[in-house]
Amino acid sequence: MTNYLAVIAGPTAVGKTQTAIDIARYFHTEIISADSRQIYREMKTGTAIPSAEQLAAVKHHFIGNHSVHEYFNASMYEFEVIALLDKLFEKHHLVIMAGGSGLYIDAVCKGIDDLPAVDPEIRARLKSEFLQKGIEWLRQQVKNTDPDYYQQVDRNNPKRMLKALEVYAMTMRPYSSFLTRKKKERNFVIIYIGLNVQRDILYNNINRRVEQMVNHGLVDEARQLLPFRKLNALNTVGYKEMFDYLEGKTSLDEAIDLIKRHSRQYARRQLTWFRKNKEMQWFEPHETEAIISYINNFQKRRNFIT
Numbered sequence: 001m002t003n004y005l006a007v008i009a010g011p012t013a014v015g016k017t018q019t020a021i022d023i024a025r026y027f028h029t030e031i032i033s034a035d036s037r038q039i040y041r042e043m044k045t046g047t048a049i050p051s052a053e054q055l056a057a058v059k060h061h062f063i064g065n066h067s068v069h070e071y072f073n074a075s076m077y078e079f080e081v082i083a084l085l086d087k088l089f090e091k092h093h094l095v096i097m098a099g100g101s102g103l104y105i106d107a108v109c110k111g112i113d114d115l116p117a118v119d120p121e122i123r124a125r126l127k128s129e130f131l132q133k134g135i136e137w138l139r140q141q142v143k144n145t146d147p148d149y150y151q152q153v154d155r156n157n158p159k160r161m162l163k164a165l166e167v168y169a170m171t172m173r174p175y176s177s178f179l180t181r182k183k184k185e186r187n188f189v190i191i192y193i194g195l196n197v198q199r200d201i202l203y204n205n206i207n208r209r210v211e212q213m214v215n216h217g218l219v220d221e222a223r224q225l226l227p228f229r230k231l232n233a234l235n236t237v238g239y240k241e242m243f244d245y246l247e248g249k250t251s252l253d254e255a256i257d258l259i260k261r262h263s264r265q266y267a268r269r270q271l272t273w274f275r276k277n278k279e280m281q282w283f284e285p286h287e288t289e290a291i292i293s294y295i296n297n298f299q300k301r302r303n304f305i306t
Contacts, residue, residue: 002302003089003188006295007105008098009034009274010195011267013205015285017050019195020098022288023295024058029092032081033062034099034108037236039077040068045213045221046238068225068233075115078107085188094295102273111184118166126165130158141165146174154269159235191298193291194280196271206263213238214256222246237262 008020024031033039037047041064049055049063061084066072081097085108088095099105106112130138135158142161143150145168153160164175196202222242225234229243238259245255274280283291 001093002299003085004094004191004295004299004302005085005109005188006094006096006191006193007034007109008096008193008195009102009105009280010100010285011202011270012100012263013048013209013267014195014197014202015205016098016100016195017054019285019288019291020096021050021054021058023291024096026288026292027092027094027096027295029094029096030059030061030088032084032095032097033060034097034101034105035062036074036077036101036104037233038063038099039066039072040064040233041066042068042225043221043233043239045216045218046236046242048209048213068228068231072233074103074107075112077104078112081108089188094299100270102270109186109190111182113179115167115178116170118170122169123162123166126162126169130162138162138165146176149174149176149179189302190279191295192277192280193294194274194277194282195285196282197284202267203264206267207260210238210256210260210263213259218242219246219252237266 006023008016008023010016020031035047037043038049039062040047044064050060055063062077062081085095097105097108103112135156138158138161139150139155142153142164146164149164153164155161167173167175167178197205218238219242222239223246225239226243226246228234229239234240234243241250241255241258241262244250245252250258281294283294
């Protein structure tokens with residue numbers, strides 16, 4: 001029997017969690033989270049993990065199963081999820097993956113390039129240089145060492161540009177030379193489902209979610225994590241702004257406004273990423289019946305062809 005992975009993707013605060021739960025309950029299956037921050041057990045409020053009721057309704061995987069003190073990346077996620085899917089497909093012919101981390105979703109669906117391990121000292125040195133010299137220095141370094149990657153990288157994303165420099169420093173080879181983009185073969189069929197709503201609705205959802213996070217204890221959670229703010233896991237929207245507030249660099253109102261603004265910007269980047277996938281079938285979150293019908297028809301067509 002053919003196995004299927006139904007990917008439910010979309011921007012932050014669009015409503016992926018509840019839609020995925022409704023669909024998983026219909027198909028009597030389980031959910032794998034594809035959120036690169038919800039995997040950290042110390043980051044509950046700021047990542048809007050599913051509620052206790054939602055977690056009880058359907059079995060979820062990759063929610064709070066790692067610590068911020070553990071190094072974790074998309075390649076490791078790919079390895080762990082593929083191993084888990086082998087076990088889940090023994091019980092279910094359809095499994096749900098839901099989240100907004102495009103890199104993590106692509107790692108499972110297409111595979112990720114095997115990159116060389118980076119010496120922690122090199123990583124620390126380059127990060128220190130970036131903090132001292134700024135993003136323009138970082139852009140110039142990437143342009144000099146890897147002009148091909150410079151043309152495609154998000155030049156407002158220092159994390160990705162630092163990665164390119166780290167690999168170059170380790171190997172003296174351009175980062176782009178490791179990016180084969182060769183799709184790995186999988187023993188399951190992927191059904192891509194995208195969720196979106198009108199922009200004003202999405203932005204209102206984001207603003208409301210940020211306010212709920214603050215009301216539910218985001219400041220206290222950030223205060224507990226403040227001593228570890230330099231950890232990569234905490235270099236994310238919601239925590240960075242709260243850390244600045246706790247260190248007296250901004251007011252609380254300013255921090256909240258920045259979280260809203262940066263979350264909206266992140267949502268736009270997510271949509272840009274997912275829209276590149278021509279296999280993605282788009283729905284609104286409330287169209288659960290239409291999504292279920294699409295999944296059923298997809299499987300029928302596939303089974304008929306094969």
